[in-house]
Amino acid sequence: MVAAALEPFLKGDTGRNTRGLLRLIILCTIAGAAVASRLFSVIRFESIIHEFDPWFNFRATKYLVQNGFYSFWDWFDDKDVLDNGDRWRLMHRELGTWHPLGRVTGGTLYPGLMVTSGIIYHILRLLSMPVDIRNICVLLAPGFSGLTAFASYLITSEMTTSPSAGLLAAAFMGITPGYISRSVAGSYDNEAIAIFLLVFTFYLWIKAVKNGSAMWGALTALFYGYMVSAWGGYVFITNLLPLHAFVLICMGRYSPRLYVSYSTWFALGTLASMQIPFVGFLPIRSSEHMSALGVFGLVQLVAFVEFVRQQVPNKQFQTLLRGLILVIFAVSMGALVLLTVSGVIAPWSGRFYSLWDTGYAKIHIPIIASVSEHQPTAWPAFFFDLNLMIWLFPAGVYMCFQQLKDEHVFVVIYAVLASYFAGVMVRLMLTLTPVVCIAAALALSSILDTYLVADNPTPKEARPNGQATGDVVKNAADYIKDSLRSTRNPVLGIYSYISKASVVGAVTTYLLLFVLHCTWVTSNAYSSPSVVLASKLPDGSQHIIDDYREAYYWLRQNTAEKAKIMSWWDYGYQIGGMADRPTLVDNNTWNNTHIATVGKAMSSREEVSYPILRQHDVDYVLIVFGGLLGYSGDDINKFLWMVRISEGIWPEEINERNYFTARGEYRVDDEATPTMRNSLMYKMSYYNYNALFPAGQAQDRVRGSKLPAEGPQLSTMEEAFTSENWIIRIYKVKDLDNVGRDHTSAVAFDKGNKKKKTAKRRGARVLRVE
């Protein structure tokens, strides 16, 4: 009865419309699920910006919204904003970051993210919906994840005729932890919109190559430009598209379609990318972009050769071609080397080298290696982030090989490259995720398409008399005789309902488990704002540890507006965003020397550090100490990176070996080396810590070691603030002593230790000449 009633909706034109509507509803539901699964952190904590970089993006967005685009473009970092009448006069009160060097912020960031949220903000205001800019920023990433799901539907639909593959890919993309890790609500980072742009650009590119259309090529270039404005990872596209074109040419698949799409994309895309101030002339000057330029030249050459081939007889053409290829190769190679050597083309950047040699950064550029997301990926991470897709992925790639049209070549190349990069750097898991979703969806959809057919198949040459079902086995045998299995195009199908039911049941279970896993990972691993920590009390209730914000608000309320805060660079953006105070270094690690200076101040003796602090006008020093709470991400654990980075600049003053005991252990207890115990960081971390414990029982719960009975003494600084759980400690740098003593003796005097009268002088008297 129901089936009969539904009949008209499932067949013919109406049926197509119904399916279209259903698809739309499904996609909307997927988008809804994608958004919903990213809201854990908002529900559990609050609508807050997460981690480190997002704080800068948030501050930049506020600036953009309040001052307009042009001010943002010319932004030379400041802290906040007074008016927007005259662009320069009253706006810049004081520099925020990189004191005292300053940062040309407008020219050193990717503005795409901020501009996007700015536009959304203004559109909403236009619609009389005054939404706080913070909420837009917090919810931008979930919102865009819905769009990413849609984009992966589009791109997967280009790969296969099966309508279910696209929907599966969309669903995978929506909830896979590999993508959620960078796009939960509050994770207001460039990746939030960049992954959508990445997938969508690829979709447009596939479309362009398929149709040979200048319009799609131009659209590709447009979205490529958007991508460039949003994320430094655009270089991935810059290299992947040329590689695709190159492989196609090598496979002998050159076609005018490729020529049109590639040339359009390259010309317009390069122009578009050069409009971003931060990128500027890089596309024609840096090595990373040379492959795109080279393939562009190659495509022109191949087109030219194709043209010549139509005009010249075959024999001469071969000779001509060979000579031409040799000459051009020699000339372009020579030019490239010459330009690189002479410095016109920038050599490969350090981050790029570390892609090829995972040990490179550790030796040469400690600052890159010090970032946890630049570490090589651990194997379990693949399963953790992608779950069942990681084993569907090879199958999907294999299926691409089977068909191997132009777009499948693209998926194969993308899969190979992204797998490699994801293995090298944790954060590049993000670029792997889309292709895994696509490939896994291809594989899974073909399984489902095969097993989910309710009707038993009928061979193509089904006889009109209807006897076919009986002798299928015999028919199959006939076919084998005819030709190779791969060419005979048999009707494949499953006849037994048991096998159908079992396979479908198994797949359904896997998918349900996948959903379960994704939800679990998202809720447990990726939804912590890291500004606010959560812990469980013995009775199971949640306890919020809010030391970061406590300390940042203390700074905001209790220090002078221009007070300079020194901290390790990890906290720079947060201090700028939450405490609203200038910092010495921050997460935009553009100046290694300046960071090394901070590292030196932290890792040297007080007498060495103090002049550095004075020179940089430092008023307060902020450190993170987890010893009381067992919070392992603290500065003592990061300390070796400070030592290494400063050793890179001052090898004769700082030596990493001195911070290890004779047996090569990194210790903080009685056996710690004198260098370690005299370092400013150690002193600041453990200053007064003894007072919390009974005498001689002080315990560091992160390092799990007992501390020396006598705590360190500080003379050039005084403790200004320590947060509730001792996670953040802030010290005030003392002024020079008023009557010209050094700080040690001043402190000794204050404590009541009388100076001994100088005993009998030794050696010649030093006379006053003045």
Next chain:
Amino acid sequence: MRWLLSLTFIALLGLVQALSSSGSRLLVVVEEAAEKAKYSTFWKDLEERGYKLTFDSPKNDKLSLFQHGERSFDHILLLPAKSKGLGPALTPNLLLQFINKDGNILLTVSADAPTPTAISSLLLELDIHLPPDRNSLVVDHFNYDTTSASEKHDVLILTRSSPLRSDARNFFGGDGTLAFPRAVAQELGNTSPLLAPILRAKSTAYSYNPKDEVETVEDPFAVGEQIALVSSMQARNSARFTVFGSAEALEDKWFDAKVKPVGGKDSKTANREFAKQVTAWTFKELGVLKVGRVEHHLSSISEGSSGNDSVAQLGYLNPTIYRVKNDVTFNIEFSEYSYDHLVPLKIDPADALQLEFTMLSPFHRLDLVPISTTANSTIFSSTFKLPDQHGIFSFRVNYKRPFLTNVDVKREVTVRHFAHDEWPRSWEISAGWVWIAGVWITVIGWVAFVGIWLWSEPAYDQSKGKKMQ
């Protein structure tokens, strides 16, 4: 012109009250009332200059230097005490705290009275050293008063100080001779830049303990010009601390005594005049610099061009941000306090008042030149081009000279890069003409090509043209 009015008003106020620039409450610590009488002329001189003297004994329990965390007195004058300690109100920590809170101290010592331990440990902190034995005094066998100390040679006859350095101001010079009976030598440490001797002994003097039975003095505490008889320490906050080596020299009898140096004539001592100079300096009547208006602005905009409108002035004065390569003018107004009023500061030709434009290290260090003088102040100015480097810079005037209060004026400004619309337009750069021409030729060429292409559509044969497609 409001600032000028207020300055004048302050100056007038100064004239009326006629006293130190940092307050008039002077605590005189004297152990016995009998002691006090010996110095009556000295007290009278001080009171005439406007000080409100409070005499108190260190033994008084109610004596306190601070009340509610603020100083109860502006200056302290310590006379030599017989007792070993100075009591709970005058511990070295409290005295140091007094200095840290901008209080000034004049300490007098005498060879007759042992120096209390509180004082000597305070002096040690300041790197001023007194002889280790209690009774040491300075003798000079060539410059002594023949009338009063023909035997012991312990009344030194000195001329008034000459400038400490060629570029230093001399507040203690003048004619006449000084008599320093039974002086205690001070030796100043070498490392502290805050110390400066006010009066030094002659090169023939040495420190010596008369109670020592030994005939010859071996390894004396200090000799010659290394002996400071009056020495000063000006703290970083410009609080002043002076050690006066001979309390006796301030007594009435030495104020108008006649002395006769070896081979010289009888003359009246200049002790009274010198005491006035030393107290005036210590209690900040002299050598106090005052910074008035500090302003900087773009050189292209000056007061004249924007009129006298105060709103307009607010706009162009002291902006927080400049651009690289701006021409900037910096003005600073200086006055100097002289006994009871402000006078324009004059910089010695050997000296220079300099402006630094600094970020981590100075990018510019320029002489500030006086451009105008008002009744009470001099305005110094300098104009320069900002360096081609963005960042947070400061205008800094760091003027620290012996006997003058420390001046360290710092004004932070941001120097930004060129904005995107501040570069010359493309057609203003002659080297860009080639490219501009290229662009337009391409544009026109393409339009022309399209036009020709469309216009030159081949005429199809009417009969089969349609089918050809």
